[in-house]
Amino acid sequence: MTDSLSTYLAEMHRLLGAMEIRDAAGATLSMDGGADAALDLLREIKRGNRTAFIVGNGGSAAIASHVQNDLCKAAGIRALVFTEQPLLTALTNDDGYEGAYETMVRLWAGPGDILVAISSSGRSKNILRAASAARTAGCRIITLSGFAGGNPLRLLGDVNFYVPSESYGHVEIIHAALTQFLTDALKGV
DSSP, rough: OOOOHHHHHHHHHHHHOOOEEEEOOOEEHHHHHHHHHHHHHHHOOOOOOOOEEEEEHHHHHHHHHHHHHHHTOOOOOOOSSOOOHHHHHHHHHHHHHEEEEEEHHHHHOTOOOEEEEESSSSSSSSHHHHHHHHHHTTOOOEEEEEEEOOGGGGSSSEEEEEEEEEEEEHHHHHHHHHHHHHHTTTTOO
16 A cells, blocks of 8 residues: 555655666666667667567556557657457457467567567566567567566566566556657657
8 A cells, every 4th residue: 555645656766766677688788778779679660661569468558559659650660559459359269368469479570570568567478478479570579577576578578677566556657657758769760
């Protein structure tokens, strides 16, 4: 339970400073270094006329949709989310929810594309399987996760942002702020 707004916001401020960012080899990056690495990947797909695929569940799916909107509208980057209901429900009915995003990645992703995988827990099987399929397809990957430090999503990307908190609210708001920064930084690119 949160005692007060000032306590809640103080914890968010602390977590922003505690966020860990690593590259594909597991090397620690500074906050600005990690953001620059993610921006470089996104600029690369724009230059190559490639596509960003953004996946998440629940609140992370809402963040993914917002990222898609801003990448398309503000940055002129082709971007897709996999939450279109008829296809998603058809795939989950036939293949199960754990494989739905993976199937869509296999259908559309190719070398030079990017997957942005968002999971507060870093343990969502459908997100992990989408990341694996993206790697197989030759995609670059940016991950955003939280909760336990040993979550499997945390080290699957080329750039990995991790918020060390068990609070959905804190993890999701930091993911939202991070993605908002990235899309704002890409405006007019």
